[in-house]
Amino acid sequence: MKKSLPVILVIVALVIVGAFTIKIKRTRTIDWEESFNEKSSKPYGINIFYKELPKLFRDKKIRTVYHQPSSYLAANSEDGWGDHVAQGSYIKVGNSDYLTEYSVDEVLNFVSNGNTLFISDYYFHEKLEDTLGIEIKFEYNPKKDSISELSFTNKSLNYTKIDKNSGDNYFSKFDSINHSILGHSKTDEKRVNFIHVPFKNGSIYLHLQPKVFTNYNLLKGDRYKYVESLISYLPDDNIYFDSYSKYQNSYDGDVEQESDLSWFLDQLAFRWAWYTAVIFGILFMIFNAKRRQRIIKIITPLQNTSVAFVKTISNLYFETKDYKNLIDKKITYFFEKVRSDYNLDTEELNEEFITKLAAKAGKKKEDVKTLINYIKLIQSKREYYEDNLVKLNKYIENFYA
Structure with a gap:
């Protein structure tokens, strides 16, 4: 062991120096995937918005829904088997394509009972569009800086800009008499991207730019004020935050998975302290795994006398x-x-x-x-x-x- 100790120390030193060299030379890549996951701290996760909901709706119950609305809202109805009767606002940000026809029916039934539905996404379920009589189209952004302007019909509310935007979705068809225009997006011309749809005893709010809710945009300047204005249209009531699609995708590894060790691994000093400890532990086990044998006494053979x-x-x-x-x-x-x-x-x-x-x-x-x-x-x-x-x-x- 004493003879191999210098070799071990040299190997460890080379590993540590190599690791630091790679770390210095390596350019950190940023994941710009639009996951819209409330647990993700990546640029296009919505962790910040999710954590701010209790402040935006003080003294109200915030529930995260990990089930299809067809099962969750049906269970928590007057005739259901849930632990309460669902009442309030149902919020969905991005990834709404998972909805089934049964879920669309259940959500509309939820709204019919005097509740509110808010969806911010690029497109909606075909049945929802057909039921509400709306159509959506896409306008390519001709600007080199890929910046779009978002504003409200109510001039007293905050407008904003959004960058890294290749284009905007807009409502090409809707009921201009019964549907209220609440906001616009502008690339080369102003188009409707936010409407209010009365539906029986409740209300539906449809918004076509979910990126405004992401961590990247909320932390950039005062863009968070635009999101505050969006949410101000919702009644001061309990919130049902839809996370079914993100919860399901987590099994496939498509969304960010965080552990208690993740914060430490993000810190350079802690990370390499951890790696060094692991390396030393492995080397210790390798060199101590050799069979240790007791010293065999040398027995002098009998002499021929x-x-x-x-x-x-x-x-x-x-x-x-x-x-x-x-x-x-x-x-x-x-x-x-x-x-x-x-x-x-x-x-x-x-x-x-x-x-x-x-x-x-x-x-x-x-x-x-x-x-x-x-x-x-x-x-x-x-x-x-x-x-x-x-x-x-x-x-x-x-x-x-």
Whole structure:
């Protein structure tokens, strides 16, 4: 581990430096998708507008609807099974194409009971347009700066401008007698983009520029005043904010998903502190995942003490000068080897024995005869000297050679 520590530190340093270099060079891209999602803080999300609703409608109940109106409004009707009777204003900003015919019928029924419907979108459901007798067309913006002007028929209300706008939708057909013109959009000429439609006991407000509700426009100058003027047409009543389409799209990942960690990851210092901690953690796990083995003690193998033992014994005999004992043992060991190796009887050391031993050992008869005769000579003596032991050992070693 100590040897690999410098390598780990170098890798971590390179990763951190590389990450900061990429961060400095990378140009942050902005997502301009028109999600109209009330949870999104991106330019064309409507998070700011959604959070301001409680201030615009003080002391009123703000409910977010995550169901089709055909089920939600039906459940919360006088004959329904919901927890209350729906009364107030139903607001829909963008993505209204999800509505089914049953939902259109239920929304119109909701309005018929004296309630209000407000929709801001580029187009509306075909059944809604047919029922109200309206048609919508698109006018391309010829201006290079892509700016459109939005205003109200009531001159006391705030007008505004909207940029990054390729063109405007407008009402090409509506009931000019029963429908009230509330606002206009202007590119090269003024066209109707905001109307009020009385419907039985209630009211419907249709607006054709949902981008005015987005975060980008509300934070730019005093454009928020235009939205305040739009909302001022709604009665001071409970609000039903439609979020069905955005809620459904979230399963497909089309809208922004935020977590509690998202704010920290948006901060450069926090983000790289987090990444560094993760990198160190991973490296720690990798290098500590190796199997740790206890130190194995080195066991010294047993030594062959036979040679040392022989040396010790021979030195003992040599120092005591017991030549007779040594000579007797060497002769005894020699004859024992002859009996075991050559299968010869050593009782009679005669000429026949010498001949057989020389033949089986592959030695010269004269050398064998010299050895055997010297053994017989020593065995006949009573006193022994060092010279006798040395000479006997010489003859025996020559036989073994």
